[in-house]
Amino acid sequence: MASNMYHKEKSIQMKSSASALYNNLSVLRIAPRSLTYFTVVHANMVNMVSASWDGLNYSHRQLQSKEANVATSSSLIMQAAWCVLPSRDILVLTSQKGIQMYESDGSIMVYWHALDTPETQTAQAVFARGIAAVREKYICVGISSGSMLVFDVPIKGSNITLSEVLEEHKESITDLASECSGSLECIADMVSADDSGNLCVWKSGEDFQLLNKIPGFDMSCSSVKLWKGTVVAGYGTGQIRLYEAVTGIVHAEVNAHARWIYSLDIAPFSGLLLSAAEDSLVRVWHLTMTPETNSVEIVHMYNECVTDTQICGAKFCDGDGYAFAVTGYDLSEIIRYTQV
Amino acid sequence: MSSRTLPLLFINLGGEMLYILDQRLRAQNIPADKAKKVMNDIITTMFNKKFLEELFKPQELYSKKALRTVFDRLAHASIMRLNQASMDKLYDLMTMAFKYQVLLCPRAKDILLVSFNHMDAIKDFVKDTPSVLSQVDETYRQLIEMYTPLSSGEFQLIRQTLLIFFQDMHIRVSIFLKDKVQNSNGRFVLPISGPVPHGTHIPGLIRMFSCNGEEVKRLQFRNGGNYTGVLREGSFEMFGERVIKLGTNMYSVSRPVETHMSGTSKNSAQKKSVNTTPNPLAKEELNMLARLMGGMEVQKPGNADSVLLCYEHCFNQQANAELAKIMGDFTEEAGEPCSSSANSKGDDLLAMMDGL
Numbered sequence: 233m234a235s236n237m238y239h240k241e242k243s244i245q246m247k248s249s250a251s252a253l254y255n256n257l258s259v260l261r262i263a264p265r266s267l268t269y270f271t272v273v274h275a276n277m278v279n280m281v282s283a284s285w286d287g288l289n290y291s292h293r294q295l296q297s298k299e300a301n302v303a304t305s306s307s308l309i310m311q312a313a314w315c316v317l318p319s320r321d322i323l324v325l326t327s328q329k330g331i332q333m334y335e336s337d338g339s340i341m342v343y344w345h346a347l348d349t350p351e352t353q354t355a356q357a358v359f360a361r362g363i364a365a366v367r368e369k370y371i372c373v374g375i376s377s378g379s380m381l382v383f384d385v386p387i388k389g390s391n392i393t394l395s396e397v398l399e400e401h402k403e404s405i406t407d408l409a410s411e412c413s414g415s416l417e418c419i420a421d422m423v424s425a426d427d428s429g430n431l432c433v434w435k436s437g438e439d440f441q442l443l444n445k446i447p448g449f450d451m452s453c454s455s456v457k458l459w460k461g462t463v464v465a466g467y468g469t470g471q472i473r474l475y476e477a478v479t480g481i482v483h484a485e486v487n488a489h490a491r492w493i494y495s496l497d498i499a500p501f502s503g504l505l506l507s508a509a510e511d512s513l514v515r516v517w518h519l520t521m522t523p524e525t526n527s528v529e530i531v532h533m534y535n536e537c538v539t540d541t542q543i544c545g546a547k548f549c550d551g552d553g554y555a556f557a558v559t560g561y562d563l564s565e566i567i568r569y570t571q572v
Numbered sequence: 573m574s575s576r577t578l579p580l581l582f583i584n585l586g587g588e589m590l591y592i593l594d595q596r597l598r599a600q601n602i603p604a605d606k607a608k609k610v611m612n613d614i615i616t617t618m619f620n621k622k623f624l625e626e627l628f629k630p631q632e633l634y635s636k637k638a639l640r641t642v643f644d645r646l647a648h649a650s651i652m653r654l655n656q657a658s659m660d661k662l663y664d665l666m667t668m669a670f671k672y673q674v675l676l677c678p679r680a681k682d683i684l685l686v687s688f689n690h691m692d693a694i695k696d697f698v699k700d701t702p703s704v705l706s707q708v709d710e711t712y713r714q715l716i717e718m719y720t721p722l723s724s725g726e727f728q729l730i731r732q733t734l735l736i737f738f739q740d741m742h743i744r745v746s747i748f749l750k751d752k753v754q755n756s757n758g759r760f761v762l763p764i765s766g767p768v769p770h771g772t773h774i775p776g777l778i779r780m781f782s783c784n785g786e787e788v789k790r791l792q793f794r795n796g797g798n799y800t801g802v803l804r805e806g807s808f809e810m811f812g813e814r815v816i817k818l819g820t821n822m823y824s825v826s827r828p829v830e831t832h833m834s835g836t837s838k839n840s841a842q843k844k845s846v847n848t849t850p851n852p853l854a855k856e857e858l859n860m861l862a863r864l865m866g867g868m869e870v871q872k873p874g875n876a877d878s879v880l881l882c883y884e885h886c887f888n889q890q891a892n893a894e895l896a897k898i899m900g901d902f903t904e905e906a907g908e909p910c911s912s913s914a915n916s917k918g919d920d921l922l923a924m925m926d927g928l
Contacts, residue, residue: 249740251735251739252732252735252736274739275736275739308573308736310573328573353575353629353630353631353632354575354630355575355630356575357573357574357575357729359573403723403725404725406725427723427724427725428723450723450724451724451771452723452724452725452728454725468679468680468724468725469772469773470772470773471772481781481783481785482785483780483781484778484779484780484781485778485779485781486777486778486779487772487773487776487777487778488775489775490764490768490769490772490774490775490795490797490799491678491768492679511762511775512762512764513775513796513797526783527782527783528780529789530778530780531778532778532794535795535796537764537796537797539762540759540760540761540762542675542762561739562739562740562742562759
């Protein structure tokens with residue numbers, strides 16, 4: 233393990249602190265403008281910070297949950313994430329009330345989808361959670377019932393339509409991920425995870441096709457990634473598992489963290505994996521694929537302890553994994569690290 | 573978020589409140605029978621059947637303001653009176669204590685064990701009063717029925733809901749500062765040592781498999797912490813060892829830091845000796861609460877007996893009337909369904925607490 237692989241950079245201050253929610257950090261790199269956007273959820277609001285690469289300019293925006301009522305807790309946002317499509321970037325907010333989609337810089341809301349909320353409160357919570365951009369034109373969002381909504385997104389404009397509802401999971405969706413290697417050869421386009429640890433592997437299209445179902449072990453899978461046909465799943469027990477997506481074959485099992493894993497991320501060009509948990513640790517791993525033997529290896533590269541912090545979001549800031557950013561519960565800053 | 577959060581929030585905060593009040597009653601040498609009456613009256617109100625029925629219904633968490641009002645009224649369910657500053661302090665201590673417990677819970681599910689720790693202590697407070705005891709037992713059953721079937725993910729949602737409620741609260745509590753579980757900036761210490769939660773493995777092992785499931789390689793990595801083993805699972809039944817210590821009484825007599833405060837026995841009526849508190853802050857916090865007892869001292873010439881006298885006076889004339897009113901309202905409402913409009917989420921419970 234390289235103990236000095238990364239070092240801490242100047243943190244970015246936010247207008248409010250991060251809430252304890254899975255995958256509570258989204259990063260969008262805008263190379264043409266030498267900017268990076270960061271979004272972090274705080275209760276019924278989203279903090280959006282844009283940071284110039286020279287470290288000199290920061291600007292803030294806060295997005296409200298639609299139908300937010302300050303006095304009640306019934307319109308909390310579960311997740312905010314950028315969906316990168318070929319022609320546009322859409323910022324998606326999922327809350328207890330529904331799904332909001334914004335154009336690029338968060339200035340214009342282009343779409344609103346309300347969830348069916350029952351008249352009287354039920355024991356089962358209602359919310360949307362789990363966001364992924366799939367192939368060229370889809371945005372998928374998970375629901376607490378286990379359903380997944382597939383939205384068809386045009387090249388531009390607000391004519392976004394609900395294309396399909398996938399009913400495969402029986403427990404609340406926790407996270408969604410699309411194939412991030414950029415390779416067109418991969419059969420599987422998306423993986424979905426739920427509160428019982430069940431994973432579904434999908435092929436996108438007019439009708440999404442279920443390729444495989446990987447059973448859980450009664451423990452929530454809170455974060456999932458898909459890279460070069462390999463599913464990387466993080467669980468509430470602190471374990472990380474690597475599966476071959478289409479067959480469900482287990483490549484590796486890692487006793488990675490001492491507490492619930494809250495975030496995973498992959499740097500697609502280098503195969504670096506980032507994991508972060510309630511145990512205050514962020515760990516960097518390296519994945520190597522050996523197609524000849526159909527094997528995947530994972531080695532541990534680096535640890536970073538964010539003292540006295542339960543981490544809720546961790547993402548690489550670029551495709552090589554040269555830098556990563558971290559958020560923690562009750563922390564009003566985005567902590568950044570770059571390779572030495 | 574989770575619509576099953578309120579009962580746990582109420583019971584645990586209520587439990588912390590009782591610990592603090594119990595400690596003050598002992599520290600101020602309030603006669604045992606009076607102290608017991610105060611505790612019993614509050615616990616009776618807390619576990620009132622209709623109140624709990626309303627509490628256990630699926631609902632969103634109250635706003636901070638609404639919940640504070642519930643506890644203001646609960647704290648006044650006996651002859652005890654607190655001024656604004658004392659109530660503020662009491663509430664700060666209660667909420668920071670439960671925030672600490674939620675954060676430090678090894679597993680999300682262990683919040684239920686923390687709740688049982690509070691319940692176990694409450695049961696002990698009223699063990700000599702069968703009528704209240706049966707209410708407490710009934711609450712155990714409701715907790716077990718509602719929470720034991722929940723999955724890990726559902727518990728984590730409850731935990732996340734609670735953490736949003738406690739977000740940005742960094743009030744410094746001297747007992748926590750002294751024990752070094754809280755930093756001077758108000759944030760709690762999260763150790764990367766000790767046992768890992770039940771069901772988790774100590775981090776460090778990577779196992780890699782071939783296509784047919786055989787383990788082909790093992791790697792060890794340094795986990796950066798100092799983990800010492802795996803916790804046993806605590807009991808989720810009405811009785812049993814909870815294993816988790818969070819939610820037990822940190823103000824109890826056996827704690828070294830507190831013994832000087834409750835140096836006199838419960839049954840004596842000695843004057844309180846001068847306290848030489850190692851941590852002046854701790855004494856200050858709890859003494860503000862003590863005004864709830866001593867508040868009546870202002871009306872009589874100061875001596876230890878004055879509190880007692882005033883207590884008797886108030887108890888006989890005022891207390892019964894107050895209690896009767898509150899309890900009366902509960903029984904009057906029997907048979908009427910509680911309305912809960914979208915705009916008055918806390919109002920039903922508040923109305924019940926108020927007795928108005």
